[in-house]
Amino acid sequence: MLKAGAGIAVTSALAGRGIEVRAADAAAPAPAAGTATTAPAPVWKNWSGIQGCTPTALETPGNEAELATVLRKAGAAGARCVGAGHSFTALVPTDATLISLDRMAGIVSTDTQAQMATLHAGTRLAQLSRQLDAQGFGLRNLPDIDAQSFAGATATHGTGKDLPALHADVIGLRLMTPNGEVLECSTDRNPELLAAARVSLGSLGVITQATVRVLPAFNLHRRVFLKPLQAMLDDAPELAERHRNFEFYCLPHTGYAAGIVNDLYTGTDTVQPPSADEDMLRDLRRLRDWLGWFPSLRRWVAGKLIDGAQTEEAKNRSWKLLSTQRPTKFNETDCHVPRADGIACVREVIAALERRNDVFFPLEFRFIKGDDAWLSPFHQRDSCSIAVHAAQGEPYDYLLSEIGPIYRKYQGGPHWGKLHDLKAPQLAALYPRWKDFLALRAQLDPDGRMLNPYLRQLFGITA
Numbered sequence: 455m456l457k458a459g460a461g462i463a464v465t466s467a468l469a470g471r472g473i474e475v476r477a478a479d480a481a482a483p484a485p486a487a488g489t490a491t492t493a494p495a496p497v498w499k500n501w502s503g504i505q506g507c508t509p510t511a512l513e514t515p516g517n518e519a520e521l522a523t524v525l526r527k528a529g530a531a532g533a534r535c536v537g538a539g540h541s542f543t544a545l546v547p548t549d550a551t552l553i554s555l556d557r558m559a560g561i562v563s564t565d566t567q568a569q570m571a572t573l574h575a576g577t578r579l580a581q582l583s584r585q586l587d588a589q590g591f592g593l594r595n596l597p598d599i600d601a602q603s604f605a606g607a608t609a610t611h612g613t614g615k616d617l618p619a620l621h622a623d624v625i626g627l628r629l630m631t632p633n634g635e636v637l638e639c640s641t642d643r644n645p646e647l648l649a650a651a652r653v654s655l656g657s658l659g660v661i662t663q664a665t666v667r668v669l670p671a672f673n674l675h676r677r678v679f680l681k682p683l684q685a686m687l688d689d690a691p692e693l694a695e696r697h698r699n700f701e702f703y704c705l706p707h708t709g710y711a712a713g714i715v716n717d718l719y720t721g722t723d724t725v726q727p728p729s730a731d732e733d734m735l736r737d738l739r740r741l742r743d744w745l746g747w748f749p750s751l752r753r754w755v756a757g758k759l760i761d762g763a764q765t766e767e768a769k770n771r772s773w774k775l776l777s778t779q780r781p782t783k784f785n786e787t788d789c790h791v792p793r794a795d796g797i798a799c800v801r802e803v804i805a806a807l808e809r810r811n812d813v814f815f816p817l818e819f820r821f822i823k824g825d826d827a828w829l830s831p832f833h834q835r836d837s838c839s840i841a842v843h844a845a846q847g848e849p850y851d852y853l854l855s856e857i858g859p860i861y862r863k864y865q866g867g868p869h870w871g872k873l874h875d876l877k878a879p880q881l882a883a884l885y886p887r888w889k890d891f892l893a894l895r896a897q898l899d900p901d902g903r904m905l906n907p908y909l910r911q912l913f914g915i916t917a
């Protein structure tokens with residue numbers, strides 16, 4: 455009874471985070487009296503359901519002392535951390551110990567003078583935005599959604615030609631190595647460790663706290679508009695120059711693209727955003743289902759149905775407009791190419807997508823400023839991000855086989871959390887500090903306790 459009770463408690467605490475505790479098989483014979491029963495195995499799955507594992511233990515430490523005990527207990531079998539499980543690659547799966555920092559969440563302190571905040575690493579971006587706002591601060595930028603945990607949001611980015619990925623605003627970290635030792639690093643103290651740990655895929659140890667640069671809370675004015683695809687491709691660089699945040703979505707097989715711009719707004723009235731994304735997705739899917747085999751007719755009908763003059767507006771707090779909800783699940787690849795090649799590359803990607811009649815999901819094109827983290831896909835390079843999605847339950851192999859080669863042609867650096875098939879030799883050629891990172895990893899975790907099979911392959915570690 456007690457064991458079942460504990461299982462239910464873990465299940466409800468982690469519900470919606472991709473972790474469940476598998477109930478005992480009802481058909482299995484009851485254990486004989488006096489026989490020891492084992493606790494139900496935790497089962498973990500990522501957001502889209504394509505990654506999963508059955509770890510031996512799921513640990514949710516509440517502080518650094520408990521975390522150190524968990525890591526020591528995990529021993530040579532090792533451990534992996536999970537944030538919100540929103541990565542599509544196999545970064546998380548382990549058959550050893552899985553650690554969630556969901557109980558190590560919230561803001562530790564803020565400093566108005568220095569414009570910075572220190573937070574527990576398990577804090578979800580949504581919680582962070584709300585708690586910062588309550589204290590008069592905001593993050594500089596945010597990704598599409600804000601479900602991710604701060605430490606898990608590995609190289610996660612939004613859009614804006616002058617706006618880097620989230621980790622670029624990290625100016626200090628506390629990192630617990632596999633043997634339970636805490637290392638501190640900041641821009642002044644041990645800056646090399648900071649540059650490596652900012653994007654470290656959970657391979658250097660467990661990040662327990664981060665200190666980040668923040669801004670005074672600010673409002674944005676968002677405008678959404680449609681344009682013929684060719685016009686959007688031609689105008690994109692200039693739109694990115696003119697607006698704080700600019701991105702566009704290509705609506706495949708329609709001849710149209712939807713642009714989104716955000717600019718600082720000092721007024722006080724708020725205008726709630728209409729949430730039409732799901733309607734648009736449903737219509738694009740229907741068009742594919744009905745007319746997928748007749749691409750010319752599909753485009754003609756789309757041209758008749760889409761009102762190119764339609765616009766939307768919203769005014770609100772930055773975090774309320776920058777991130778949104780994504781109820782329709784998908785699998786995704788996302789690559790970051792040099793800024794100057796962005797439009798040429800996306801033209802080829804769109805052409806490849808439109809050679810497939812089954813494609814309906816919009817492609818997302820964004821701008822990201824470079825930074826200096828060693829494994830940042832934006833390392834010393836302003837970039838454009840080209841993200842291609844396939845609806846959950848539909849084939850997604852072509853994201854690697856047909857879109858991957860186009861990314862490679864343009865020296866694209868993959869998003870670590872999104873589907874790609876690059877291996878150590880190709881990655882070493884893309885990341886100038888690759889060898890330095892691997893040397894530091896070997897120093898901090900010589901026995902590879904924080905690695906899983908996927909990371910071993912990614913890093914080219916065979917021993």
Ligand SMILES: Cc1cc2nc3c(=O)[nH]c(=O)nc-3n(C[C@H](O)[C@H](O)[C@H](O)COP(=O)(O)OP(=O)(O)OC[C@H]3O[C@@H](n4cnc5c(N)ncnc54)[C@H](O)[C@@H]3O)c2cc1C
Pocket residue numbers: 501534535536537538539540541542545546555575576596597598599601602603604605606607608609610611612655656657659660661662780869870871872
């Ligand atoms: C619907 C959706 C929308 C998305 N939108 C965007 C977007 O707009 N922009 C973008 O760039 N990406 C986006 N992503 C990708 C997502 O932001 C990244 O994959 C991110 O890394 C997921 O964060 P997470 O908290 O779920 O981490 P997880 O996927 O759970 O883990 C990611 C990595 O972080 C490690 N980790 C977790 N916690 C710790 C810790 N405390 N210490 C050390 N390592 C740790 C894990 O071991 C793993 O290696 C999106 C994903 C989805 C599903």
